[in-house]
Structures are given as C-alpha cells and as structure tokens.
C-alpha cells in the first residue's frame with residue numbers, strides 16, 4: 001500500500017531480538033525512521049524504554065552508532081556529537097536524538113530549548129508514550145488530563161492538561177516541527193524525508209502506544225494510534241519556520257470516546273471529563289485548522 | 300572489555316519468540332463471493348486480475364470453473380453478491396456485471412480454448428443444457444473424445460428454449476456455446492428413447508446423462524386438460540424456437556410462482572396479452588429468484604397471491620372460466636414454507652383465453668428403460684442394464700439438485716472430473732470446502748475507502764448492472780480480497796519485531812522473533828491473518 005520507496009535498511013541489517021514489550025509502538029516508529037535515515041546516522045538516546053530495549057550491553061539492536069547519554073542531557077549531547085562530526089568533516093551524517101516524553105517535555109526541556117534557540121543541526125525526535133514508562137508509568141507533563149498513571153492513581157487522576165510541546169518548539173522558530181503516528185507510515189516517512197533534507201533543528205513528535213502503560217491490548221497499538229489521529233486527539237501536521245502550518249491528514253470525525261475506550265488508563269475518567277476532553281480536542285483542532293487555512297493564503 | 304563501553308554485537312541471538320503465547324497464522328477462510336458461487340468460481344481471483352487490467356487472465360481463471368460467463372453474467376441469481384463484505388461498508392460489488400463483461404469480452408474476441416489432442420477414450424454426453432455443456436467442455440479440455448446428443452436443433456437446453464430472449468440474447472448465447480463446444484462432436488435432433496437408446500452407447504467408455512427436467516407438472520384439476528390449458532414451458536419452447544406466436548388482446552392466466560411462471564407471464568405480455576399470475580402462497584414463498592419477481596412486479600402484470608385454481612370450464616364462446624379458491628397460510632411444510640389452505644366460501648372466477656400451467660417440472664424418466672424413482676424421491680438406477688450402469692454418470696436438473704444454471708454447470712464440471720478419474724481408473728475425491736467464510740468482523744475496513752458502486756447503466760430490459768471495461772475495473776478495485784492475502788505489506792510494516800516475512804506462499808511469522816503481540820492479525824485488512832492461542836514452536 002505504501003507509495004514511498006521500499007525502505008529495507010533495518011530488514012537487511014539484522015534488526016532482530018530487541019527487548020521491548022509485545023506491541024510496543026516505539027520500535028515500530030524507530031524501525032521506520034531508521035529505514036528512511038539509513039546508515040549515515042548517529043543516534044543519541046537518554047535513559048528510557050527505547051535505550052533500555054535497544055539491547056543488553058554489549059549488544060545493540062541498532063545498525064548505526066547509538067550513544068547512551070544522561071537523562072537530562074540528550075539535546076546537549078546531540079549538539080556535541082554534531083560539532084564533533086562537523087569538525088571531522090562528516091556533515092552528511094544525521095545526528096538524531098531519540099528521546100521519550102519524560103526526557104523531552106520534562107527533564108530535557110532546558111537543553112532542548114537551548115539547542116533550538118541556537119538552531120543546532122540536529123534531528124530531535126520525541127517518541128511520546130505519555131508517561132515515564134521505563135521506571136513504572138509515572139506521570140509526565142505529556143500525560144493527558146484525566147489519565148491514570150502510578151503517580152496519578154484512580155483517586156487522583158492527572159488534573160493538568162498535556163503540555164503543548166509542538167507549539168513550544170514552533171515558538172522557537174526552528175525550521176521544522178512535525179507530528180507523526182505509527183498508524184500513518186507513509187506520512188511518517190515522508191516527514192522524516194523532509195526533516196532529513198533540512199539543516200538546523202528539526203523536531204518530530206511521534207505518537208507511541210505502550211500496551212502495559214496504557215493498559216491496552218498489544219494487538220490494538222496501531223488501532224489506538226489511528227483512532228488518536230481520526231479523533232483529532234493527535235492531529236498530524238507540520239510547521240515550517242514556526243509560521244506556516246500544514247495539516248497533513250484531514251481526519252474524519254471519530255469520537256474521542258472511541259479512542260479512550262480501548263485503553264484501561266482512561267477507564268477512571270468521568271463522563272464529564274471525557275466530554276471536556278472532546279470539546280478541548282475540538283477547540284485545539286479548530287485552531288490548527290484555522291492556521292492551516294491561513295498558511296495556505298500566506299504561501 | 301574495551302576502555303569505552305561499546306557494544307560489540309547485535310541482538311539477534313535473543314530469540315524473543317519464546318515470549319509468545321499466541322501465534323499469527325492464515326485463517327484459511329474463503330471470500331464470501333467464492334464461498335457462495337454455486338459454480339465454484341474464483342471470483343476474488345479474477346477481480347484481482349481485473350484490478351491489474353489483465354482481462355485475458357481474468358477470463359482464463361473464470362472459465363477454469365465456469366465455461367459460460369456471458370450466460371451466467373445475465374441469468375445467474377448472483378448469490379455471490381449476497382454476503383459480499385462490501386455490503387456492510389457501502390454497497391456490495393456488482394460481481395455479476397463484471398462476470399458478464401468478462402464473458403462478453405471472450406465472445407467479442409472470439410476466444411478459443413487451446414485444446415489438447417484427444418486420446419483413445421470416448422464419452423457420450425446426453426443433453427446439451429448447462430450441465431451437459433460443462434461436462435463435455437471440461438472432458439474435451441482433458442483430451443477425451445466427446446460425442447454430445449440433444450433432441451433439439453440448438454444446444455443450450457433451457458438456456459436456449461426456456462429463458463426468453465429479452466433476458467438472454469440468443470446470439471450471445473450461441474456465440475458462447477460455439478467456444479464451449481469447440482472440439483466436441485455435437486449431434487443435434489437425436490432424442491434418447493426414440494432415435495437411440497442407452498444400449499447403443501455401449502462402445503463409449505462412459506456416459507453422462509443430463510437431460511434436465513422438462514415435463515410440466517399437471518394441475519390435476521377438473522378441466523386441466525381442456526384445449527387452451529397449456530404447459531408454460533412448452534409455450535416458452537415454441538416462442539424460443541422462433542415460432543410466430545401471437546396473443547394480441549388475449550387474456551392469459553399463469554398458474555405458478557417459479558422462474559417458469561415469471562418468464563411465461565412476461566413473455567405472454569410481450570406478445571400482446573393481458574396477464575394475471577395466480578400463486579397459491581405469498582410473494583415471500585415464491586420459488587422464483589427475487590430479481591425475477593422484482594422484474595415481474597415492475598411490469599403491468601396482475602399478481603394474485605393466495606389464489607389456487609379449483610377447476611376450469613369452457614364457455615360456449617370458447618373462453619375459459621378459471622374458478623379459484625382464496626387461500627391462507629397454515630403450518631409450515633417439511634420444506635419450511637407455510638402450507639396454503641383453502642378458505643371456504645371464497646371462490647371466485649377469472650376469465651381467460653389461455654391458461655398456462657407453470658407449477659413445476661419433472662424429469663422425463665421414460666427416456667431410458669429401468670430409470671425409476673426410489674421411494675425417497677432420488678433416482679434409482681438399479682434396473683438399468685449393468686453394462687451401461689457401471690459407466691453411467693448423471694448431473695443437472697435430472698438430479699434433485701437446486702435447479703439453477705450455476706448449479707448445473709458445477710454438476711457438469713464435477714462430473715467431468717469424476718469421469719476423467721474413472722477413465723484413468725483412479726479414485727475420485729470431491730474437494731472439500733473450508734467450513735468458514737470471512738465475514739465483516741474479519742475485515743479491517745479502516746484500510747478501504749468508501750466508494751459506491753461503479754457506473755451502473757440499466758439495460759433496455761431492466762437487466763440489473765451493465766458495466767463497460769473501465770467500470771468493471773473500478774468495481775474490481777472496490778474488492779477487499781476477503782480472507783485472501785493481497786500482499787499489502789500491512790502486517791510486515793506494523794510488526795514491532797520485524798518478524799513478518801514475505802514468502803511466495805504468503806506472509807508468515809518468523810517464529811524466532813514473533814512475540815505474539817497480534818498487531819498483524821488485528822490490522823490485516825483482508826482478514827487473512829488470525830491469532831491462534833497457545834505456544835507454537
């Protein structure tokens with residue numbers, strides 16, 4: 001079904017045996033992103049599920065160098081690797097930071113803002129599973145309102161809304177910000193292609209289903225990702241230079257509740273909270289749509 | 300250990316397949332279209348070829364199971380479309396219209412089947428209806444010498460002499476039959492029982508008897524044998540033989556509710572008659588195909604339901620008085636249809652010039668001495684001369700099969716396979732159907748766009764869908780390949796463990812690494828993949 005070229009970098013490079021849970025969205029995303037980037041890539045990854053499941057020392061799943069760095073230092077370390085590569089004349093190598101939401105929205109935020117402000121030539125990818133999954137599902141600032149985590153139990157569900165990381169990154173006026181989903185692989189790969197071709201800081205925010213953390217059936221990972229897009233909980237778009245916004249998929253009007261009901265982490269939400277979520281989603285999608293239309297005029 | 304902690308090797312030593320508690324595999328369910336086609340066509344297969352714009356290959360695949368696509372594309376009652384999964388999404392595929400287009404393409408291009416040289420074996424086929432035609436055709440394709448006998452001048456059986464021209468064009472029919480009979484020695488105007496008998500066929504290695512069911516059931520009422528009370532099927536035969544029959548300004552009453560009754564009524568109407576159809580049960584119980592009933596209702600023909608003739612009288616002016624009872628439905632018969640019961644005191648009279656009886660047909664058993672019915676209604680062959688009996692095969696409407704063209708075709712094709720095995724002296728096993736078809740619950744509709752049926756043009760006489768080649772390709776593109784892998788790569792793309800391998804036999808899980816998450820099966824658009832519980836090593 002894919003109309004993009006037949007990427008087989010991972011398939012032809014022994015990409016087997018990782019230790020992520022059955023149905024983990026992160027490994028689906030990682031494989032397809034690497035397929036587009038190819039061998040001339042260095043991955044910089046902080047602590048988190050991605051890094052831990054990449055392999056057991058001294059083994060690694062990745063067919064490219066994979067640098068493990070301190071939790072809050074992903075962005076700085078990536079900038080450092082970039083500088084080193086540039087100094088040795090290897091400007092063609094892509095430096096990709098591959099970090100979870102905890103590492104991005106929370107602890108790595110300062111460093112990320114810094115490299116964005118300096119427009120470092122780094123592709124920073126956040127795979128967002130909406131909590132600190134590796135340490136036992138603690139809430140992060142990416143966790144949505146009304147969601148269960150081990151630190152926001154049923155008696156005290158998360159009351160704060162999810163941080164709008166994409167708006168924050170776009171506000172840095174970096175050349176490229178994009179959201180993408182494993183359920184829409186053609187869209188994902190096209191965006192990685194575009195990001196790869198751009199110089200400067202590129203930020204990609206990937207929706208990453210996590211069956212144990214989301215209390216969902218591993219088989220449902222892609223279905224959930226699709227419903228997130230179709231219900232506009234996770235719209236697909238890109239922002240150029242912090243200005244021009246383009247929705248890359250015009251979703252149908254699936255109810256947010258259809259998205260929620262496949263996940264045990266939302267089962268404690270009241271009806272009112274679910275309705276509030278529906279209207280919040282509608283408001284933010286309307287705002288995106290407006291910017292999308294305005295951007296068309298600006299072109 | 301190096302000074303810097305650097306990974307030295309990859310992870311593929313880690314056989315994560317050991318985590319698995321359920322395993323993806325092919326569900327082996329049939330597409331509903333294939334499952335329901337009485338002729339056994341691989342519909343999904345030829346739709347796929349149509350999608351790829353390979354109509355010649357589509358024709359070849361289709362005619363491996365049914366040599367009469369132009370015919371069936373017109374007169375089959377298309378059960379293939381009933382459970383088409385597209386039905387619960389937008390609208391079912393117009394499969395019959397695609398079949399007709401492919402069939403007509405074969406006719407227009409005067410396609411010929413490449414026939415092998417014949418060997419030493421000789422088979423006689425009696426009856427050139429769809430059953431005999433299919434048997435003769437596939438036997439000839441298998442290199443057998445075939446001599447075909449029919450009492451009529453034209454081959455086709457009911458196709459030629461029963462089904463009216465406005466439903467099945469005679470030129471198309473005979474053009475298609477020309478291809479089907481290629482290489483077959485067709486002997487017209489040879490009636491078994493008068494021009495020859497079974498005993499004279501002893502020099503054949505096998506005999507296939509497919510003489511159909513042509514004897515109209517008698518109404519068994521007073522006046523049922525008056526002049527002007529006729530067999531509906533005989534009337535159709537006369538019209539279809541090209542005899543000039545006129546019914547201008549005549550009043551016609553047709554008794555019955557099956558396909559014959561519908562065709563008789565509509566034919567009489569076309570010949571100028573005012574027509575009333577009287578059926579003793581209601582529309583729901585009519586044995587005619589639903590589509591024929593719809594077409595009947597669309598014409599200015601009167602329908603009298605819950606009416607049965609009691610007796611017929613001739614007036615002095617020669618006209619007929621049909622005295623009828625009104626009926627009501629009682630307890631269900633053994634066949635499940637509710638039994639009609641007379642309501643006393645409701646008799647009324649219809650006046651007619653002609654009454655056509657079309658209440659069913661029986662096979663003619665007088666054609667072969669020894670051919671009788673057993674007490675359970677099946678045919679008893681035990682009285683037939685043993686030298687013939689041992690090599691005698693039967694098919695089509697002479698057997699208690701569902702009486703439809705595709706069933707007759709299938710019975711002829713299966714008989715050809717059986718006879719071929721018999722001639723080679725090897726045992727024949729009927730291929731078993733997988734028990735299940737892929738239902739809407741197996742399909743992942745997220746992968747398909749809603750598109751309603753392609754260009755639809757009603758033909759002059761209300762034949763349902765007629766498509767041109769582009770329309771047929773559009774239609775084929777709507778097919779979701781239910782239960783059959785169409786190499787979309789979805790399972791391959793979504794596997795978090797890269798454990799789906801593309802093999803020539805389909806997509807398989809690499810059990811060394813498959814953790815059994817089930818995403819491939821959940822996402823598979825066509826419902827090909829499913830999860831099986833338990834650890835499979």
Ligand SMILES: Cc1cc2nc3c(=O)[nH]c(=O)nc-3n(C[C@H](O)[C@H](O)[C@H](O)COP(=O)(O)OP(=O)(O)OC[C@H]3O[C@@H](n4cnc5c(N)ncnc54)[C@H](O)[C@@H]3O)c2cc1C
Pocket residue numbers: 374375376425426427428429430431448449450451454455456457458461462489490491492509510511512513532535558559562666694695696697701702703704705707
């Ligand atoms: C009026 C009518 C309309 C129908 N419409 C449809 C329809 O729209 N769709 C559908 O699917 N089905 C329809 N049917 C049913 C379908 O036509 C039959 O089920 C089918 O034709 C049976 O095929 P057959 O080969 O067994 O017999 P037939 O088609 O009846 O062919 C039997 C052949 O044997 C020949 N024959 C008979 N006796 C002798 C003999 N003694 N010696 C030599 N030859 C002999 C006959 O001439 C004939 O050619 C209809 C039936 C009728 C009667």
Ligand SMILES: Cc1ncc(C[n+]2csc(CCOP(=O)(O)OP(=O)(O)O)c2C)c(N)n1
Pocket residue numbers: 047048049050070071072099100101102103104129131132133134135140
């Ligand atoms: C400085 C520091 N604090 C805490 C930790 C413990 N720790 C390891 S992984 C992790 C959670 C990471 O969450 P996230 O970035 O969302 O990635 P995920 O595991 O969800 O994929 C934490 C808190 C650490 N390794 N370093």
Ligand code: SF4
Pocket residue numbers: 019020021022023024025026049050053129133134209210211212213
């Ligand atoms: S806990 Fe979640 S994110 Fe971590 S490996 Fe398992 S599925 Fe993936």
Ligand code: SF4
Pocket residue numbers: 330331332333342343346382383384385392394777778779780781
């Ligand atoms: S969608 Fe295609 S495969 Fe499925 S039932 Fe309809 S015609 Fe057959």
Ligand code: SF4
Pocket residue numbers: 783784785786787788789790791806819822823824825826827828
């Ligand atoms: S997902 Fe596609 S490729 Fe895989 S088995 Fe199903 S139809 Fe075939």
Ligand SMILES: [Mg+2]
Pocket residue numbers: 100101102128129130131132133
């Ligand atoms: Mg996380």
